[in-house]
Structure formats: C-alpha cells, structure tokens
Amino acid sequence: MGQRASFFRRLLAMIYDTLVATAVGMCAAMVMIVTLIILFTNGVLDMQGYATPSDLIQGSVAYKLLIQMWVGLWIAGFFLWFWHRGGQTLGMRAWRLRIYSTVDAPMTWSRLLIRLVSSLCGLGTLFVLFDFKEKQSLQDRLAQTEVLKLSKEANDHKSW
Numbered sequence: 001m002g003q004r005a006s007f008f009r010r011l012l013a014m015i016y017d018t019l020v021a022t023a024v025g026m027c028a029a030m031v032m033i034v035t036l037i038i039l040f041t042n043g044v045l046d047m048q049g050y051a052t053p054s055d056l057i058q059g060s061v062a063y064k065l066l067i068q069m070w071v072g073l074w075i076a077g078f079f080l081w082f083w084h085r086g087g088q089t090l091g092m093r094a095w096r097l098r099i100y101s102t103v104d105a106p107m108t109w110s111r112l113l114i115r116l117v118s119s120l121c122g123l124g125t126l127f128v129l130f131d132f133k134e135k136q137s138l139q140d141r142l143a144q145t146e147v148l149k150l151s152k153e154a155n156d157h158k159s160w
Contacts, residue, residue, distance in 0.1 A: 002098075002148040002149045002150050002151065002154065003148065003149055004134070004135040004136070004146055004147065004148060004149070005097050005128075005135070005147040005148060005149045006128070006135065006149075007125065007126075007128040007129050007135075009095050009097060009149060010095075010097065010125050010128060010137070010147060011125070012091075012095050013089070013091035013092045013094065013095040013097050014091065014122050014125065015091070016090065016091030016094055016095070017079075017089045017090065017091035017092070018091075020078070020089070020090050020091065021075045021078055021079070024074055024075055024078045025071045025074060025075050027074075028070055028071045028073075028074035028075075029067055029070070029071050032066070032067050032070045032071075033057065033067065036053060036057060036063065036067075037053040037054075040053035040056065041053060048060075076116060079112075079116055080109065080112050080113065080116060083099055083107075083112050083115070084107065084109060084112055086098075086157070087099040087100065087107070092147075093155065096149055096150040096151070096152070096154075096155045097147050097148065097149060097150065098147070098148055098150055098154075098155075099115075099145050099146070099147055100145065100146055100147075100148055101144060101145055101146075102140075102144050102145060102146050103144045105144070107145070111143045111144065111145070112143070114139075114142055114143045115139045115140070115142070115143035115145060116139070118138055118139040118142040118143065119137070119138070119139040120138070120139075123138075124137045124138030124139045125137045125138075125139075127141070
C-alpha cells in the first residue's frame, strides 16, 4: 500500500481542498440567494417591509442562517461524497493521499461523518505533528482511518 502521510503533505492537500470547498460554497450560496430573490420578487415570500430582497436578507438573522447552513451542507457533502466514492478529495488526489480503514469494517457514511466533524476544520490534523510514531490525526483516530501516501501507479483510478 503506502506509508502514512506526513503533516506537510496533508497540509498541501488541505490548502487545495480549501480552494475547491470555497468554490463549492460560493456556488451554493449563489443558488440559494438567487432563489430567495426570485421568491421575494414574485411575492412568494413576504418582504417584511424591506425595500429590496438584499436588504431583507442582510437584515434577517434567519435568512443569513439559512444560507450559512445551506453552504455548510454543500461543503460537508463535498468532503463526504469524495471520501465515500474513492477515499480521496481532489486535493488528496493531487498530493497522492487516500483514506483507508484501520479496522476490518466498511467505510460507512457515519464513520466519514465522525471523521469530518472531528477534523475540527483541519485542526485535528495538528495531532500528526505530535504523533511521531503513528502519524495519525484526531479524525483518523476517532473514525478508525488512516491517510496513506500512494505511489503514482496506486493513485491512478484505473488501478482501483
């Protein structure tokens, strides 16, 4: 297979994935905001006395929270979908990293969700710096996974 990934390689993949996740979030926000504007403009949703839909959205805690939750779900979905489909996000693929199970159990959505939440937005990866022997992050320990560095051949999707 391969050796466990170093902190530096994981960090580079995280930077790459942050850029992709930002784009996913921006697109998700745009879809939700445009949908809300259409609903306000056509009278489906009440303008609550505001002059424009943008004033209402900016002045409403509920609508801002709705947009933030929508964006968060799409970003979480980005990571979970890629991890479930092939064990790699786009950044992990670029830096030849892949998630594997450390136990004889399938990689379920619930394990991947534990991994996502316990990553603490990337801070869980700092554990790799202190775990010289095992090179495991907090999320790897809790989800019973490991991140391995792959060879060029193993990183080719045709070899799966």
